[in-house]
Amino acid sequence: MAFKEYRLGAAMVGGALGLSMCITILMPSFDLRSAVSTKMALEKQLSAGFDIGFGYADPLLLGINRPITVDLETDPKTGAKLDPPIRAYVYKPGVPMPPNIRHPHDLGKGVQDLSESQGQIGAVSGSNHSKGSQEGVVFTLALGEFNGEELTYIENASVTKGWTPDATLAAAGDKNTHHISKGKTEFVVQGCWWCHTLLPEQTQDWQAFGAPPYLGDFNGENPTAFGSDRKAPDILHVASRNSSREWMMMHFFNPRLVQVNSIMPRFDYLWGDKDAQGNTIDYDKWRAEYKEYSEGKRTYPPEVPDYAPDSEIRALIDWVLSLK
Amino acid sequence: MLLKYLSAKNEDIPPGSAAIFFGFSAIFWFVVGTGLGSFNAAKLAFPDFVTGTELFAFGHMRQVHVLAVIVGWISMAFAMTMMYMTPALGNTRMWSEKLGLWTALLWNVGLSSALISLWIGITSGREYSDFAWPFDLVILFGVITPLCVNVIMTIAHRRTQGIYITNWFFGACTFMVGIVLLVGNSPEYFHLTGLSEAYLTWWNAHNLLGLWITPVAAAIAYYTIPKLTGNPLYSHRIGHMHFWSIVVFYSTPASHHLMSSPLPEWLKSFASVEGVLILIPAVAFVANILLTMKGKWSMFVENIEIKFSVTGVFLAIPLNMQGGFQQTRSINWFIHGTGWIVAHAHLALLGMSTFLEIAAVYFGLQQMLKRKLYSLALANFHYWFVLIGFCTYWISMTIAGLIQGAGKIYEVPYIDVVIAEHPYMIARWIGGTMVFTGNLVWLYNMWMTARVGTLVPDGRYAHELAYER
Numbered sequence: 001m002a003f004k005e006y007r008l009g010a011a012m013v014g015g016a017l018g019l020s021m022c023i024t025i026l027m028p029s030f031d032l033r034s035a036v037s038t039k040m041a042l043e044k045q046l047s048a049g050f051d052i053g054f055g056y057a058d059p060l061l062l063g064i065n066r067p068i069t070v071d072l073e074t075d076p077k078t079g080a081k082l083d084p085p086i087r088a089y090v091y092k093p094g095v096p097m098p099p100n101i102r103h104p105h106d107l108g109k110g111v112q113d114l115s116e117s118q119g120q121i122g123a124v125s126g127s128n129h130s131k132g133s134q135e136g137v138v139f140t141l142a143l144g145e146f147n148g149e150e151l152t153y154i155e156n157a158s159v160t161k162g163w164t165p166d167a168t169l170a171a172a173g174d175k176n177t178h179h180i181s182k183g184k185t186e187f188v189v190q191g192c193w194w195c196h197t198l199l200p201e202q203t204q205d206w207q208a209f210g211a212p213p214y215l216g217d218f219n220g221e222n223p224t225a226f227g228s229d230r231k232a233p234d235i236l237h238v239a240s241r242n243s244s245r246e247w248m249m250m251h252f253f254n255p256r257l258v259q260v261n262s263i264m265p266r267f268d269y270l271w272g273d274k275d276a277q278g279n280t281i282d283y284d285k286w287r288a289e290y291k292e293y294s295e296g297k298r299t300y301p302p303e304v305p306d307y308a309p310d311s312e313i314r315a316l317i318d319w320v321l322s323l324k
Numbered sequence: 325m326l327l328k329y330l331s332a333k334n335e336d337i338p339p340g341s342a343a344i345f346f347g348f349s350a351i352f353w354f355v356v357g358t359g360l361g362s363f364n365a366a367k368l369a370f371p372d373f374v375t376g377t378e379l380f381a382f383g384h385m386r387q388v389h390v391l392a393v394i395v396g397w398i399s400m401a402f403a404m405t406m407m408y409m410t411p412a413l414g415n416t417r418m419w420s421e422k423l424g425l426w427t428a429l430l431w432n433v434g435l436s437s438a439l440i441s442l443w444i445g446i447t448s449g450r451e452y453s454d455f456a457w458p459f460d461l462v463i464l465f466g467v468i469t470p471l472c473v474n475v476i477m478t479i480a481h482r483r484t485q486g487i488y489i490t491n492w493f494f495g496a497c498t499f500m501v502g503i504v505l506l507v508g509n510s511p512e513y514f515h516l517t518g519l520s521e522a523y524l525t526w527w528n529a530h531n532l533l534g535l536w537i538t539p540v541a542a543a544i545a546y547y548t549i550p551k552l553t554g555n556p557l558y559s560h561r562i563g564h565m566h567f568w569s570i571v572v573f574y575s576t577p578a579s580h581h582l583m584s585s586p587l588p589e590w591l592k593s594f595a596s597v598e599g600v601l602i603l604i605p606a607v608a609f610v611a612n613i614l615l616t617m618k619g620k621w622s623m624f625v626e627n628i629e630i631k632f633s634v635t636g637v638f639l640a641i642p643l644n645m646q647g648g649f650q651q652t653r654s655i656n657w658f659i660h661g662t663g664w665i666v667a668h669a670h671l672a673l674l675g676m677s678t679f680l681e682i683a684a685v686y687f688g689l690q691q692m693l694k695r696k697l698y699s700l701a702l703a704n705f706h707y708w709f710v711l712i713g714f715c716t717y718w719i720s721m722t723i724a725g726l727i728q729g730a731g732k733i734y735e736v737p738y739i740d741v742v743i744a745e746h747p748y749m750i751a752r753w754i755g756g757t758m759v760f761t762g763n764l765v766w767l768y769n770m771w772m773t774a775r776v777g778t779l780v781p782d783g784r785y786a787h788e789l790a791y792e793r
Contacts, residue, residue: 006487013496013571017503020575023594024527025507028579031588032520041518051515053449054456061445099517106517189445191383201584201732203657208735215586218518222511223449226522226585230661230728231368233738255371261743263371269378283376 036108037100037219039141039152045220046089046139046154047180047322050096052188053223057096057132061189063182063315065132067091067098069322070172076138076163079171086140088157088172090165093136097124100154100220107154107219110146114153118144123159136165174309183319186312188225190267196235197227210237232264239321248317253304254290270313276306326425334422339411340692342424344774346404347689349432350681351767353396358760360389365753369746379443387454388443394452394532395435395463398673401681402540403427406475406494408688409547413491414482419474427470434462448512450521452529457512464505472498489563493543496571501536504528523587527578533672534574534602541636541677542566542609544684548633549616552687552787553623558615566608573601580651584660592653599651606644613637627787628703629683635711636679643671658733663745664725667718674714674759682710682766689770690786695777700791702769706762713758720751 037045049067050057057065068090072082091097101121104112115121119142124133135158142155157163169177187193200209213236218224242248247258252270255262268283275281289302307313326345329337366373367382374380411418418424438459447454455463475494479487487495508528511521550557557563577599579591614637617623623630646668649655659665690697697703724745731741780786 009492012568013500016568016571017500017575020572021507024576024578024591025524028523028588028591029520031591032518032523035519054446054512059446059456061447099515188447188449189383190378190381191386193449194383194386197661199585201657201660202586203584203653204733204735208738212584213586215519217586218522220517222515222517222521223525224518224522225449226582228451228581228661229663229666231663232742259739261739263368263742263746263749265367265371265382266375267381269376269381287376 033106034108035216035219036151037106037111038214038216040213040217041219041221042107042111042141042152042154043087043322044217045098045100046141047178048184048221049091049098049181051222052181052184052225055096057094058185061185063179063185063312065095066179066181066185067095068169069178069180069318070168071176071178072168072172073176074171075161076167076171077161085176088163088168089139090168091132091137091139092165093134094132095136096132097137098139098220099222108216110149110151111153114144114146114151115155118142119153119155120159121154121156123156138163138165138168178318178322179315180319180322182312182315183317183322186270186316187319188223190270190316193225193227194229195227195231195264196233197230198224198234198236199226200234200236205234209234210240235320235323237323239323243321245317245321248320249304249307249313252313252316256294257301257304267313267316270311270316271305271307272311274308276308278308281305327429329422330425330429332422334420337421337425339417339421340408342418342421342428343404343407343688343692345425345428346400346407346431347685347692348770348774349428350397350400350404350685351763351770353392353400353435354678355760355763355767357389357393357397358756358763360385360392362753362756362760364389365749365756369749369753384443384445387447387451388439390452391442391454392435392439393673394537395438398537398677398681400428400431401685402536402544403431403471405540405544405547405681405684405688406471406498408692409490409544409684410475410478410494413484413488413547414478415484416478416482419477419481423470423474427467427474430462430466434459434466438462450511450525450528452532453509453512453525457509460505460509460512464502464509468498468502468505472502488546489557489560489567490543490547492567493539493546496567497536497540497543500571500575501532504531504535508532519585519587522585523579523582526581530578530581531575534570534577537673537677538574539567539570539605541680542640545609545613545633545637545680548629548680548684548687549613549637552627552630552633553617553620555616555618555620558612558618562608562612566605566612569601569605569608573598573604577602577651580656583651583653583656596652600648603644603648606640606648610637610640610644628697628700628707629687629787631707632679632683632686635707636676636683639671639675639679643668643676646671658729659725662725662728662732663721663748664729667721667725670714670721671718675718678710682706687787690773690777690780693774693777694780694782695773696780696786696789696791698769698772698777699793701793702765706766706769709758709762709765713755713760713762716755716758717752718755720748720755724748724752 047069070088071085073085100106138157140155140157200212202212250257252267254266255264286302292298293301407424438455446456475498479491479495511524577595580595580599624634727744
């Protein structure tokens with residue numbers, strides 16, 4: 001091995017690379033680990049669940065084994081009226097827990113303490129966190145005080161209030177059910193993030209796209225999917241600007257219906273084969289009529305079909321409308 | 325043809341077999357990658373081009389283009405050059421030609437399945453490491469590790485006294501890229517979340533460029549330019565400076581990709597300063613190569629490999645000037661997230677790096693096949709189509725980026741920016757299509773070279789022979 005005279009050089013490469021990784025990975029990790037979850041981070045984490053990208057529970061990214069977000073107007077156990085309505089995050093049996101239930105330290109100081117002492121997140125039944133619990137869990141957010149500071153924390157409503165996943169879903173009804181986790185997976189799978197970023201810039205964007213995120217706004221999010229190449233408006237706060245479900249439907253089916261100069265692709269294929277009434281959607285007919293409309297032969301464009309409750313587009317719109 | 329050697333004894337495999345396998349695979353993936361690029365660009369110019377099918381939607385195709393070009397074309401071209409330059413510089417054979425052939429086979433199979441899975445939507449959702457983590461592991465342990473072992477063992481078994489600069493880079497970079505893939509994908513292996521995940525995504529993306537693509541492309545030029553011109557390298561000391569400043573400076577500025585995110589401010593400032601220091605290896609490299617050309621500038625016109633190589637070195641000048649300064653806070657404020665960045669990324673990968681690799685693949689395939697290039701006219705066609713196509717793309721996207729940046733800071737309604745960019749989107753599509761056309765011609769030219777190219781006598785170089793067509 002005629003490598004002897006290069007031993008020092010090889011050691012120096014290792015040393016230089018090690019030093020560089022010490023500065024760029026080890027040192028920032030102390031800062032990042034001290035981040036305290038904000039309300040935005042907790043909402044994102046609980047509605048998204050364990051992972052949005054590839055994982056054991058949903059390897060083909062079909063949106064299965066996902067938490068479901070609901071708005072409750074009545075208490076699922078007692079039936080009492082809730083005013084204002086409470087947002088709850090339903091993890092059915094077998095749905096993997098959100099990351100920071102398994103690693104509560106990452107919630108950050110204060111939020112971790114409140115979530116464990118007041119919120120009882122340590123009492124998740126079955127306790128196999130990566131595969132989900134045996135009976136399922138319902139989480140909510142609650143406000144608490146830690147060392148004189150008001151913080152939002154995670155509450156295990158299955159323990160504190162006795163809410164079960166089935167009762168919670170039944171109490172909410174389909175109208176108040178939001179498939180946010182499945183919707184964010186659609187955002188990643190359909191490549192929305194190649195044009196729509198989720199990162200208003202710190203130096204500008206306040207007026208057009210809303211406040212840039214803070215350090216604690218990401219705890220437990222995976223993947224963050226910021227996007228880097230903004231060919232379209234940033235959508236981190238899009239539902240604060242436009243919360244119309246009808247507008248979203250038209251815009252996804254054919255963006256040129258609401259914005260003639262848009263270069264967004266049509267996402268009509270996310271409607272699937274059947275509409276809300278169970279009728280087969282005739283895409284060819286729709287396109288022929290739209291062509292007549294765009295050539296000026298019709299006064300109005302054809303109607304966008306109502307989507308089926310289990311369609312991919314419903315989940316995607318649910319997620320978009322959660323971006324306040 | 326080459327597959328019969330997969331089960332042969334190592335000594336019975338003709339030297340260069342692995343290089344030929346890698347070389348043709350690389351050109352094939354280049355054709356696929358640029359074809360996808362042209363298709364995607366058409367969709368950005370005309371959004372209703374091929375519409376209504378999930379698989380042919382822009383969002384399913386864009387990342388396939390990026391990874392086909394990086395893992396298919398660029399990295400396989402690197403492997404190809406390593407398979408013939410490393411032994412040549414050590415005056416020996418490849419440590420294991422057989423391992424090289426198996427690596428090439430696994431690389432093609434692994435990449436095909438990874439790209440298909442990505443195409444149908446199985447993704448980690450992390451830019452530049454979009455593959456699901458099982459494919460990341462295949463790339464790390466099935467492809468990069470055997471390549472690294474083969475290169476380092478060949479260097480260790482060399483029959484020359486010193487190690488030439490190209491081989492320092494080959495040995496160090498194949499090792500470092502393994503570390504980068506191991507650490508950079510740790511959010512997937514260990515399910516790291518939050519801002520750590522975002523930061524490591526860009527740490528991975530930055531270091532893939534900084535410790536793999538840019539230095540290996542430069543290492544290739546350190547071989548091709550002296551070899552073809554017959555001039556010795558201008559200065560080994562400047563080469564030392566290039567090598568060490570790459571390892572020290574280029575491995576640190578990852579967070580300058582996230583200047584507008586809430587990462588710690590000290591980290592962003594540190595990254596920004598280190599980012600400017602990248603100019604040191606950059607200037608060292610360009611100066612060293614251009615001074616090596618002294619007295620042989622006529623070859624820039626006459627010799628196709630030198631033409632490609634020197635063009636790549638020239639493109640490194642604007643690349644590094646942009647790269648050094650666009651990540652400082654004041655300039656990043658204007659151009660972050662715009663088409664300028666897209667133009668810059670293509671200047672790095674399709675401009676500087678690709679031109680250097682094309683030259684090395686032309687040269688290496690002729691040497692390993694022992695055949696003279698089939699047609700100089702087709703090679704010149706290839707050169708001009710790739711160059712003009714690339715420049716059209718680069719200039720149009722740079723202008724589009726500046727428009728977008730102005731629209732961003734003056735808070736122009738977004739749709740007006742989209743309207744203003746439309747002509748440049750069409751220009752980008754035309755440019756990309758020209759590159760694709762040029763590459764198709766290249767694949768044909770190389771295929772014909774392998775079949776009917778004039779035989780090169782033993783002991784001669786292909787570029788010493790006159791063209792017969």
